Amino acid sequence: MDCWPSTAAAETTTPPSGVIQSISTRATKGDCARRCRQSACLRIGRAGPTIGPVVGPDPFAGMRRPVVNRFRCGTRLCVLLTMLAVAVGTQAGAAQPKFGELAPARIAEIATMLPETPRGPGPRIGERAAWEAAAKAPAFRKVVPQAEVLLKEPIPDTTDELYLDYSRTGNRDRYQRVLFAKMNRLATLVLAECLENRGRFLSAIDATLRAILEQKSWVLPAHDGSLAVFKGQAMEIDLVAAATGANLATLDWWLGEKLPAETRRRIASELERRIFQPLENMVRGKARPYWLTVTNNWNAVCLAGVTVAATTAIPDRQRRALFVAAAEKYVQNFLDGFTPDGYCSEGLGYWNYGFGHFVLLAENVFQATGGKIDLYERPKVREIAQFGHRLEIAPGVYPAFADCHVGVQPDAPTEAMVSRRFGFGWKDVEARGLLLASGPSRDLFAVGLLAFPNSASRRPPAAASPQREVRTWFADAGILICRPAGDPQRALGAALKGGHNAEHHNHNDVGSFVVALAGHTPLVDPGAEVYTRRTFSGQRYESKVLNSFGHPVPRVAGQLQATGRQARARVVKTDFTDPADTLVLDLRSAYPVKGLQKLQRTFVFSRQGAGSLTVTDEVGFESPAAFETALVTFDPWTELGPGRLQVGKGASAVRVEIDTQGKKFEVRAEPIREDLPGRRIPVRIGIALAEPVTEAIVRLTIVPAGK
Structure with missing residues (x-):
């Protein structure tokens, strides 16, 4: 303690x-300084031993973005520039949000760091020692019973009518509640199958997967204001789409040939269409790079999901390297959104979400490159990592400044990772959040990166706990x-x-x-x-x-x-x-x-x-x-x-x-x-x-x- x-x-x-x-340490320009920051949050979804609904701030508040071509002049370009200025709060004295082409030489260099064939986060289902250890862990004991209940329930149906509800009424919750129930269902079934390896959840996994693959949009309605994605007129990546891509790539890595061949082909084609091509268009200047340049949680969250999907599912090593290079370059914009002392003006819930995903991104890149790229070493990360710990007024009590909810506490797995990585010595949180203690999550890729041996767990614990x-x-x-x-x-x-x-x-x-x-x-x-x-x-x-x-x-x-x-x-x-x-x-x-x-x-x-x-x-x-x-x-x-x-x-x-x-x-x-x-x-x-x-x-x- x-x-x-x-x-x-x-x-x-x-x-x-x-x-x-x-x-004051953040700068904005003109009238944009008088408008709200349009960004978003999702708790990583670890709530003890269950995979339950997200708590904390509404998970996916965000930018209601018009579909524009960034190369067109006139009104559309002005709208885009205004949207970007509103979405980005920049730190006084820091460089403005950065965007530019990736250096081919750096991509080639990163390619030499990557394995010949892609590898996903965590062990595959055939690596039984790891999964059997997870099955015995207290945090995972309720997963199989929950999955057994889900076998008797229908797949939550994200209908077109529900998707269009936001555009008609402005209500976010009705669609999101059903969507998250579907995502929770998939994660619970997949984890249960990996834990026991008996095949009894595979049929339900496949049916739920196909329902997700058939969705017209992986993007939330609140992030598809023009309905261009829903109508098939555009393909964009938001917070949920990025997480969906990472989760599908992860479960395909875990289950492999236990999934029907046609389902696996469909996963690959949808990742290509909904995740990989849109990101490549963004970094090559063929599509607007909105969340690549923002300094809020969107940057880290989307980069984490997209990069995990790429390092797990793209066969070509050179192409995989492009995604790692993009993460390496553009995540600096996220870090620039914090003050030099590490304060997160988005609030503690958004630190959990945004910086929590930075930790996932850093861990994934570290593992994918064999430790040759370590984003934890970036300036200011050490200070940002201590934000939740330093915000505590009294044991378990934190202020709900900004869009945070009263009662929110720092995410234990995130704090456990940084405590061990930086040697902070927060032994109580390491006991609650490191390795299998991190528990199950709707984000399967987070389970793969956090619950099994990683760059933090391989470091020795600090000798003593610090005094507050x-x-x-x-x-x-x-x-x-x-x-x-x-x-x-x-x-x-x-x-x-x-x-x-x-x-x-x-x-x-x-x-x-x-x-x-x-x-x-x-x-x-x-x-x-x-x-x-x-x-x-x-x-x-x-x-x-x-x-x-x-x-x-x-x-x-x-x-x-x-x-x-x-x-x-x-x-x-x-x-x-x-x-x-x-x-x-x-x-x-x-x-x-x-x-x-x-x-x-x-x-x-x-x-x-x-x-x-x-x-x-x-x-x-x-x-x-x-x-x-x-x-x-x-x-x-x-x-x-x-x-x-x-x-x-x-x-x-x-x-x-x-x-x-x-x-x-x-x-x-x-x-x-x-x-x-x-x-x-x-x-x-x-x-x-x-x-x-x-x-x-x-x-x-x-x-x-x-x-």
């Missing part, structure tokens, strides 16, 4: 007088994680957010915060909504959970925060010591309010006793204007008396003391009625000054209610 925590040495940084530091520090300061991103010095079950922790309002999967949330106590978050950033067409459109910030109304930040002169990179927090001061951490932010640029002379938010996190968090807002106007701040919670709350609130229940309840320097105020609670996972309804507890002011100080002091 990681030790919790040690008291780090004091660290204080104060800018010179009159200097305000920017904590009392804070993590993502200086480039402007995020501060404050941990208690004592027992995290009894003492307060917090996550404090600066940043800007043009991040990947952006929420307008500059100045937001989360409070943790006793394994729970009584005061929250409420996280992502259930995705619909509105979520990734010009109406994104009509959502009260995505605009600043749904976050614990001020409302100034009746105005919510603006969208765009110009709406950002600027660091005025940081002061990190053993007893307390102080972060001072200037929030003026986040509010389009004329005459706003000052808006400074000061966080002071104290580790004394059971801990406390003080949030102080200082505001000044040229002429009187309204001002209010807010708390957000999913928990019950009550007013204990004038200026005193209690939020939460039991050991995780907190008490909030409100100090307005004598100015009258009102507490106004409003449910935020948006569609959140589990139909949960957060409440915004507004604390509004009763009269317009020219200057004011509003201070909230948050302490455990039991103290």
Whole structure:
């Protein structure tokens, strides 16, 4: 177990007088900076010993892309360029997203690293020692019983009517629910057959395979806005198509001649038509290279799936090398989407998905080239690999910033891989996620790469587990994680957010915060909504959970925060010591309010006793204007008396003391009625000054209610 925590040495940084530091590190251009990042996420699908539905953010939010020819001028080219700019958040000071032809000499060099014939991830079904060991592993014990149940059930039917539902209603869930059930069915049946090798699941595997091969589109309806793929007018690769290609190549590698010859021929022809030719067209400039150049999770996810399919199923070594060369070149765009300190502005769920697929890509390329290409060695990967670990406020508690869901935790197999590869010494997560402990997955290629001996498992474990520090300061991103010095079950922790309002999967949330106590978050950033067409459109910030109304930040002169990179927090001061951490932010640029002379938010996190968090807002106007701040919670709350609130229940309840320097105020609670996972309804507890002011100080002091 990681030790919790040690008291780090004091660290204080104060800018010179009159200097305000920017904590924003991503750049966008023009109006595109004021629009949402259209990218996507899927948890890799490991949920203990079962192959179940995906949890976390809606798995496949994404770019609704018009079908255009990148070489045409005029309106279509403008649409394409705008789409790419919206989809890409670039890191300030870093190179712009890269695209260009692959070097023939590098392709030839990579070809010499590859085996003469392709090899897929993991052992084939005839390698019984490996599969029999998996059958005995606790994480895989439920696979065969689940497959036996599926034999009695029909194949989920992804009808044309369901596919067209999104284009008619904007609802993503109805089609995706059926599609994922079909994919889960296939993965469960294949794993069960490999585990027991008795042939009793082969017929059902073949029938399910044929149903997938017959689909008009492997692309999600939400990613086929013009229906060009559905109508056969175009062939594109999205997140699901890439994963489908990798899974079909993997199961063909595993089962081989146990599948009917005609089915195997059909797998090969569909991989060629739906995956290999489209990717070659992209890298050769014959089709738009949209996800090759984006800096979000689409890049790593699609590259991982396509590259696994290629290294597993393409007979020609030179052609296989082209796909590896493309992965080697273009995955740098994904890495460029992180700040230098490794912060993932898409949120923890998207780190699981995007960086989790980077790990799969890196492992596949490492294995395919005999270790001659090691993407783990890229600059910044070590920092990115620690993001989930460093984001933890208290054991098992993480902030749901951006499009993340409350309760999401880092993916154990991903963390186990990087812990062993980099020698981090996270022994508890290695025990839960390395090799067969990683468990089954809807992504069969992930099972092949993670559950069996790999580049991580072949390295020795670190000698000792590191001791958890009392804070993590993502200086480039402007995020501060404050941990208690004592027992995290009894003492307060917090996550404090600066940043800007043009991040990947952006929420307008500059100045937001989360409070943790006793394994729970009584005061929250409420996280992502259930995705619909509105979520990734010009109406994104009509959502009260995505605009600043749904976050614990001020409302100034009746105005919510603006969208765009110009709406950002600027660091005025940081002061990190053993007893307390102080972060001072200037929030003026986040509010389009004329005459706003000052808006400074000061966080002071104290580790004394059971801990406390003080949030102080200082505001000044040229002429009187309204001002209010807010708390957000999913928990019950009550007013204990004038200026005193209690939020939460039991050991995780907190008490909030409100100090307005004598100015009258009102507490106004409003449910935020948006569609959140589990139909949960957060409440915004507004604390509004009763009269317009020219200057004011509003201070909230948050302490455990039991103290």
